[in-house]
Amino acid sequence: MNLQEIHVVEDDDGHAYLIEKNLRAGCVANRVRRFASGDEFLDHLFEQEGDLPLLVLLDLNMPGTSGYGVLQRLRATARTSNLPVLVLTTTEEPAEIQRCYDLGCSLYLTKPVQREAFIEALQALGFVLQIVGTPEPKASA
Amino acid sequence: MRSLRGRITLLAVALGTVMALVFVSTGYEYVRRIAEEREIDRLVSENDMLRLQVETRLRSVLNDLQVIREYPPILGLARSVSSGGVDPEDGSTTEAWRQRLGVIFRAMLDARPSYTQIRYVGVAERGRELVRVERTSAGSVHVTQEDRLQSKSQRDYFRVGVGLPAGAMAFSQVTPNIEFGEVVADDPPTIRAVTPIRGADGEVFGVLVINADFVKLVAGISQFERRKYVTHFIDPASNRIRTDTDGSIEFHWASEGSDELRGWVSRITSGGVPANQFSGEYQGRTYLTHASELQLDGVYNAAGFHLVSVADEATLFADVLVLQQRMIAIALAVVLFGGLVGALFGRRLVVPLNALAESMEKYGSSESLNLPTRDRTEIGGVARRFEALTRRLREIESAERAVRVQLESVVNGAVDGLITIDTEGSVLSFNPACERLFGVAAGDVLGRNVSMLMPETVAAHHDGYVADHMRTGRERMIGMRRQLQARRRDGTEFPIELSVSRIELPDRIIFSGIVRDVSERVTALALLEDTIDQLEHTNVALSEANERLDQANGDVRSLAYIISHDLKAPLINLLSFSGELRELMDELQSLTGNDTPEARDRAQQIMGETVPLVLGFVEESAARMDIKLNLILQLSKLGRYEFRPEPVDLASVFEGAVADAAAPEDRASVTVEVDPTPFNVDRQAVTIIAANLVSNALKYRSDDRPLSVIITGTREDGRMHLCVEDHGRGIAPDDLTDVFNLFRRVGRQDTKGDGIGLSYCSMLVKRLNGRIWCESVLGRGSRFHVVLPETAVAERSEAA
Structure with a gap:
């Protein structure tokens, strides 16, 4: 059974670890693949022509190509223009949130500082993904 | 003939005359023509008849001759x-x-x-x-x-x-x-x-x-009835028998009579006068003649017998002439009658008209008009209209009177002064308010030139202004409210507000002026203006301060977001992983005393792998926080830092920065061309800026091109324009705005850096009231510009 991957673009190792762990705890069976920077993700998707993931969890503040840059690139390319992108960041600045939606992100989630809340959010996201994002084969399983 | 009656009479007479003339002339002509035609007919037929008779007589002689011969x-x-x-x-x-x-x-x-x-x-x-x-x-x-x-x-x-x-x-x-x-x-x-x-x-x-x-x-032929004309029977030798209408008959030898007569006869008998034509004058009279030749066929020597009927015009048209005379008489009667009727009718017409006119003349007096409104002719109509008109006129007059009374009371009671002048400048009216304002009685002003109410400098030109307006129609004063100086009787001047209107009366143009004493207002206004000036100054200062505050606030806000994000990231890790550690600890405690191999393996995994991993995250996050907090502290010091401007040799500052940052082998690739004349600025601030820009230029060098950095500094209008140009990697257009943001690092992440240098520079430049910006082409290199003002720094820092 070949489930589509979930891509996590996150420069912070701790965050990446926590995201993957909690997605698992939220019963997400898909493979979670982490990219440490926007450039690495773009390289995989466009230069290596990797398969499209089920969805992308994208951090905004990254050295090199930022989350905005990644989002812009995804939306500007036909192949990836409809790819679901969840922006996951610590920033709560309204202007930044608006900018993400303008660029076409599917959902914007702030990283709660409280551990339980962060875990809860990610797990909830995992459950949501189970419902909305699971393809046919998963349903038969 | 000025009177209506005279005119009507004259008209009737003239009409009668014209009609009579037309009637008489056309009638006479017509009758005469008819008569002439009739007479000619009769002349010809009578002649025919007579000729036949004469022929018969002559033939009867021949007949007798023939009878005898047989x-x-x-x-x-x-x-x-x-x-x-x-x-x-x-x-x-x-x-x-x-x-x-x-x-x-x-x-x-x-x-x-x-x-x-x-x-x-x-x-x-x-x-x-x-x-x-x-x-x-x-x-x-x-x-x-x-x-x-x-x-x-x-x-x-x-x-x-x-x-x-x-x-x-x-x-x-x-x-x-x-x-x-x-x-x-x-x-x-x-x-x-x-x-x-x-x-x-x-x-x-x-x-x-x-x-x-x-x-x-021939004699017998004159006897038949209704003969009218004299007839001459003329033989070929022009001997004549003249038969008259009364039957008398005369014979004349051809030799008898005057030459004129003989000529006339020969003319007629020779065909010189056409039949039934007037033969022209004979002895001063015109005759109508008809000549016919006897037709005696088969008889020798019978040619040349003529029968000539003659009618002289006077007798011919005697009836017509009588008729003409009668017609003239009738025409004269008609004319006289017309005149008479005209005169009478004119009188009848004029009398009521005169009465109406007299009644109309009474309008205005108290007498009743007594108009003939019941008259059924046009006069009645005129009377009724006039009555309606007078009624309307009375209404208008009373309304006008009411308006005038109102106006007068308004004018007299007005607080503002009202003056009217004519185009010569003479005062026409001057209301009580004016008397109060100018301290002069209306009687002393009316009819005099309005310039007496003006200061001498204005008064001298006033007549000229009015004349100019009248000549050119230009409106300098009309319709506007102006503030002017006016002069009282006693010579003192006071400010007034004057509005002038041009009033076009049916027969002339006058100007009205409304005058208001604005002495108090002028004083109050001056006070108000001062206050407003002060307020404006304060306002400008306030808005400037506000602007700076806004900018500072904006800086602080974006800084706060950046800081919160950059501190949040490690904080999340710290909190999450410490929670993780607690969970791991709990799990370990639950495994204590559980001696199953699985438990041992699990405990082993936790102690050996998971805990060190989690601790690693915790340590790393804590260290990151420490660094960032230090940097933030450093930046926050900048807010309190007080600039001390001093003359600085910027060339030596940049050379020092190059000496600090560049490795010995790189120094030759850096050119410093900065104006060395002392520039008033805070030395420490420019030193930090220079160090950051120079180290960035060296650090983000290109891999495939040799290092080349050019530093220039030129004075422009009391400002110093510094530029650090490298031929390094360059920056993508999208990232250009991000380079001056705190903790933002763009491009390839292969060098060390904490993302604070340019942000720090930017803050310093802004506090120095300067400007910093970047031009760059990816893969070609970058140019960082800094423009700094001189000396202003000290004042600004104090004001802030």
């Missing part, structure tokens, strides 16, 4: 004479035939009163008469004795008769009767009808002749 004795006599005295046929003697013929001739003469002689003239013996019967002047008829018979071979008629063919007849000319070669004066003019008598041998034996009294022959 009597047997005519030839009998011829035979007897030829045969020597006895007719060989029946034996009658010449004498016997003569007697018989004498009886026949006598009978004929008896029957025909106009005949004077009937003769049988023989050719032999020089035309000796054979038989002759005559009527004496006394009227008795007798046969002429043989010894009294004469020879007639010399006479015209004899010759004519002898020359005629057998059986032909002819008339001779009208001549006096000639007996024995002598003219018989008393005898009437005689016409003769002749015919030849031929013997058995065919030779002319003799001529049969009838003498007729020419006048008597």
